[in-house]
Amino acid sequence: MSVIYIVLTVSVIVGVGFFIVFLMAVKSGQYDDSYTPSVRILFEDELVKEKSKQSIKSKTD
Amino acid sequence: MEESTCYHCGDHCGEKPLRFQNKSFCCNGCKTVFEIFNENDLTCYYDLQDSPGAVPKEIEGKYDFLSQDKIIDKLTEFRSDSIEIATLYIPHIHCSSCIWILENLNKLNHNISDSVVNFGKKTVRVTYNNENSSLKEVVLLLSAIGYEPYISLDDFKSGEKHINRSLIYKLGVAGFGFGNIMFLSFPEYFEVNEFWLEQYKHMFRWIMFVLSIPVVFYSAQDYFSSAFKGLKARILNIDVPIALGISVLFLRSSIEIAFDIGSGFFDSLAGLVFFLLLGKFFQQKTYDFLSFERDYKSYFPIAITKVNKKGKEVSIQVYDIKKGDRLLIRNEELIPVDGILISGRGKIDYSFVTGESQTVTKSSGDKLFAGGKQTNGIIELEALKSVEQSYLTQLWSNDVFNKEKEDGFTSITDTISKHFTLTILSIAFIATTYWLLTDVSKAMNVFTAVLIIACPCAIALSAPFTFGNLLRIFGKLKFYVKNASVIERLAQINTIVFDKTGTLTANKASQAIYEGEALNAREALILKNTLRGSNHPLSRTLYDILEANDIVTLDTFTEHVGKGIEAKHDNIALKIGSASFVGSETTPNNLNTTVHISSNDLYKGKYTFYNRYRKGVAKLFNQLKAHFDLVVLSGDNEGERDNLKKLLPGKTKLIFNQKPEDKLDYIKYHQSEGANVMMVGDGLNDAGALAQSEVGIAISDDINVFSPACDAILDASKLKFLYQYLRASKGAIKIIKWSFALSFIYNIVGLYFAVTGQLAPVVAAILMPLSSISIVVFTTVCTNILGRRLK
Numbered sequence: 001m002s003v004i005y006i007v008l009t010v011s012v013i014v015g016v017g018f019f020i021v022f023l024m025a026v027k028s029g030q031y032d033d034s035y036t037p038s039v040r041i042l043f044e045d046e047l048v049k050e051k052s053k054q055s056i057k058s059k060t061d
Numbered sequence: 062m063e064e065s066t067c068y069h070c071g072d073h074c075g076e077k078p079l080r081f082q083n084k085s086f087c088c089n090g091c092k093t094v095f096e097i098f099n100e101n102d103l104t105c106y107y108d109l110q111d112s113p114g115a116v117p118k119e120i121e122g123k124y125d126f127l128s129q130d131k132i133i134d135k136l137t138e139f140r141s142d143s144i145e146i147a148t149l150y151i152p153h154i155h156c157s158s159c160i161w162i163l164e165n166l167n168k169l170n171h172n173i174s175d176s177v178v179n180f181g182k183k184t185v186r187v188t189y190n191n192e193n194s195s196l197k198e199v200v201l202l203l204s205a206i207g208y209e210p211y212i213s214l215d216d217f218k219s220g221e222k223h224i225n226r227s228l229i230y231k232l233g234v235a236g237f238g239f240g241n242i243m244f245l246s247f248p249e250y251f252e253v254n255e256f257w258l259e260q261y262k263h264m265f266r267w268i269m270f271v272l273s274i275p276v277v278f279y280s281a282q283d284y285f286s287s288a289f290k291g292l293k294a295r296i297l298n299i300d301v302p303i304a305l306g307i308s309v310l311f312l313r314s315s316i317e318i319a320f321d322i323g324s325g326f327f328d329s330l331a332g333l334v335f336f337l338l339l340g341k342f343f344q345q346k347t348y349d350f351l352s353f354e355r356d357y358k359s360y361f362p363i364a365i366t367k368v369n370k371k372g373k374e375v376s377i378q379v380y381d382i383k384k385g386d387r388l389l390i391r392n393e394e395l396i397p398v399d400g401i402l403i404s405g406r407g408k409i410d411y412s413f414v415t416g417e418s419q420t421v422t423k424s425s426g427d428k429l430f431a432g433g434k435q436t437n438g439i440i441e442l443e444a445l446k447s448v449e450q451s452y453l454t455q456l457w458s459n460d461v462f463n464k465e466k467e468d469g470f471t472s473i474t475d476t477i478s479k480h481f482t483l484t485i486l487s488i489a490f491i492a493t494t495y496w497l498l499t500d501v502s503k504a505m506n507v508f509t510a511v512l513i514i515a516c517p518c519a520i521a522l523s524a525p526f527t528f529g530n531l532l533r534i535f536g537k538l539k540f541y542v543k544n545a546s547v548i549e550r551l552a553q554i555n556t557i558v559f560d561k562t563g564t565l566t567a568n569k570a571s572q573a574i575y576e577g578e579a580l581n582a583r584e585a586l587i588l589k590n591t592l593r594g595s596n597h598p599l600s601r602t603l604y605d606i607l608e609a610n611d612i613v614t615l616d617t618f619t620e621h622v623g624k625g626i627e628a629k630h631d632n633i634a635l636k637i638g639s640a641s642f643v644g645s646e647t648t649p650n651n652l653n654t655t656v657h658i659s660s661n662d663l664y665k666g667k668y669t670f671y672n673r674y675r676k677g678v679a680k681l682f683n684q685l686k687a688h689f690d691l692v693v694l695s696g697d698n699e700g701e702r703d704n705l706k707k708l709l710p711g712k713t714k715l716i717f718n719q720k721p722e723d724k725l726d727y728i729k730y731h732q733s734e735g736a737n738v739m740m741v742g743d744g745l746n747d748a749g750a751l752a753q754s755e756v757g758i759a760i761s762d763d764i765n766v767f768s769p770a771c772d773a774i775l776d777a778s779k780l781k782f783l784y785q786y787l788r789a790s791k792g793a794i795k796i797i798k799w800s801f802a803l804s805f806i807y808n809i810v811g812l813y814f815a816v817t818g819q820l821a822p823v824v825a826a827i828l829m830p831l832s833s834i835s836i837v838v839f840t841t842v843c844t845n846i847l848g849r850r851l852k
Binding site for chain 2: 011039
């Protein structure tokens with residue numbers, strides 16, 4: 001029967017855990033700029049691809 | 062050769078594009094940027110977006126002031142022996158390519174370790190090594206690739222820029238409390254008198270109590286302080302009944318669980334605060350990339366070159382300029398103080414000040430006003446005043462710039478809340494008195510129940526959601542409104558004042574009408590070809606207006622500065638220019654700009670330039686005239702009076718020769734007569750009028766360039782829809798009134814439960830969110846319909 005204490009404790013801890021993560025996210029400035037990251041995430045690959053393209057181009061030139 | 066567009070900036074390349082690696086470029090600047098990117102494997106810049114670049118501008122010597130220690134100190138947010146961090150505002154940031162190239166700055170300069178773009182604010186935060194590099198070097202690099210940062214006097218404020226995130230925190234706390242309290246209160250709603258629940262419900266209730274404490278004392282604190290302020294000023298604003306409702310909810314719930322009377326209303330309480338904050342958050346929608354608070358400081362440079370007594374050039378801060386200082390103004394630099402031109406040819410662009418983009422030519426000895434931009438080589442001037450005392454900047458000492466427009470404005474919500482609060486309080490007292498006489502035990506219960514259920518959550522949400530949504534719809538239609546209160550004030554406007562230059566007139570093109578003896582075909586041909594060779598703004602304008610002609614090579618071509626042009630071809634000698642230069646006998650009795658023409662010393666005629674008005678201006682005025690008083694206030698002379706009279710409806714008042722202060726006083730005077738004035742302007746000379754009026758709208762051809770402090774920024778191409786925007790604002794008020802009616806219905810239902818003493822927590826828990834959500838849905842749907850009609 002005392003299992004309810006455990007369950008309650010767990011649920012509160014999980015809740016508080018997420019809440020702390022949220023506070024950290026706000027504090028780190030994640031909510032200050034909600035647009036740029038959505039563009040930035042698509043960039044990484046292009047640099048690599050571009051480099052190989054560039055080397056091909058310079059060979060043919 | 063076919064017309065091609067520049068690979069870098071997308072402009073037309075003209076007849077002779079520069080070719081490099083099979084790509085066309087419009088100028089050397091663009092080509093150089095491409096070469097830089099090409100060498101550093103950064104051409105992917107062009108894959109993300111077609112022609113994303115900007116032409117790099119001539120900046121030689123412009124940023125010398127950045128080597129001054131004091132100035133670096135103010136511009137950087139972090140400085141150590143080896144590392145500096147600076148955030149620079151770059152107006153050109155506009156697409157994903159921009160983000161990409163600016164975040165790869167380290168490939169162009171290895172001393173830059175990190176650069177992060179904030180697209181919304183158009184800033185880049187650069188971290189660099191200051192042992193091998195400097196702020197100046199970073200700025201020069203950015204300028205060289207077409208991303209010239211804008212550094213103005215406004216940046217010259219020390220101290221960290223503070224970002225206020227408290228609303229997000231409060232919303233988070235309220236959401237957290239609301240969700241968890243919901244979980245804990247549900248069992249009691251569904252399982253009444255169940256054995257295990259009876260055992261544990263006390264613990265559940267106390268956890269709810271604990272969770273509600275931060276919601277009440279942290280998340281809801283603004284409502285308490287606002288209500289307190291309102292009461293102190295003897296105003297029953299909407300926060301008074303809200304604060305009353307929240308405190309009664311909390312106290313009654315705490316008492317209920319303490320004395321084991323019931324489960325309390327903690328879920329309704331947390332839900333109420335959460336929804337209210339959500340409304341606030343929704344209304345807070347701002348345009349990061351626009352600033353509505355600009356004064357002359359955003360336009361003015363930080364430092365300027367001074368020529369000291371020994372003839373040496375030194376950089377000094379603008380505030381240190383004293384009367385009598387000799388200053389050097391380079392091409393594309395702004396004149397920070399009133400002064401007298403000493404040497405050089407001044408070609409001043411006063412578009413920041415007046416909205417007029419036609420440059421003014423000044424010669425030695427002429428007076429120059431602060432705010433103009435030199436566009437032709439280096440000039441030297443002697444300062445006549447200090448920065449704050451100049452003709453233009455003086456305007457900002459007016460009290461009107463220290464006043465908040467929201468103060469003293471009673472919003473529709475506040476008006477209704479006064480009656481609402483009084484009604485609710487009297488209902489509460491009447492019901493309590495009734496129960497005191499019939500059943501004393503229920504009296505307190507009824508009293509609190511009335512205050513709880515009548516908590517005007519739905520009323521408080523109507524305005525934020527309606528205005529917030531309309532704000533976003535307006536934004537999509539390029540009408541950027543500062544905040545919700547502006548829309549409300551828009552709906553009450555009855556007088557509209559327009560500035561002329563730059564607002565009603567288009568910035569670039571003007572019209573020219575020829576009067577006099579007609580030119581024959583050969584003369585017309587030579588005229589066009591002569592104008593081709595001249596860079597004078599009037600020549601360029603006239604050249605664009607005249608019909609296309611063949612290209613011929615002129616035999617002679619001489620340009621006389623400040624007078625005109627002389628050209629010869631096949632024994633026809635044309636003179637184009639001022640009346641005296643051409644030899645016109647008629648004394649020009651005309652206020653408009655004219656260009657005279659003579660052929661073989663025989664006077665032919667003149668082109669008179671008129672402003673060209675924006676498309677749809679006449680139609681807009683005709684739509685507006687039935688509902689508003691219309692006025693045109695112009696800083697110019699009366700030369701356009703007849704032209705304007707023809708264009709605009711008869712009852713429009715036309716007033717000319719208005720100084721910036723005159724415009725402000727004109728509006729003030731009409732306000733004292735009870736008018737609600739909207740000012741539509743564009744230049745810094747309208748700044749006073751924009752601030753004084755109930756709603757000041759700045760018209761802008763390019764919203765990325767600066768516009769003066771105002772309540773809303775309207776894209777110039779949308780000026781013709783102004784009437785529709787005004788009508789939509791009035792529609793929004795109507796929507797709010799309807800949603801008030803809707804929330805009254807909920808209140809009546811709730812009050813029925815309350816005064817009869819049967820308000821169970823579950824009723825409150827259903828009724829309160831239901832009313833809030835239905836109001837949100839109602840206002841959102843209605844404003845969307847309103848918005849669709851706008852398109």
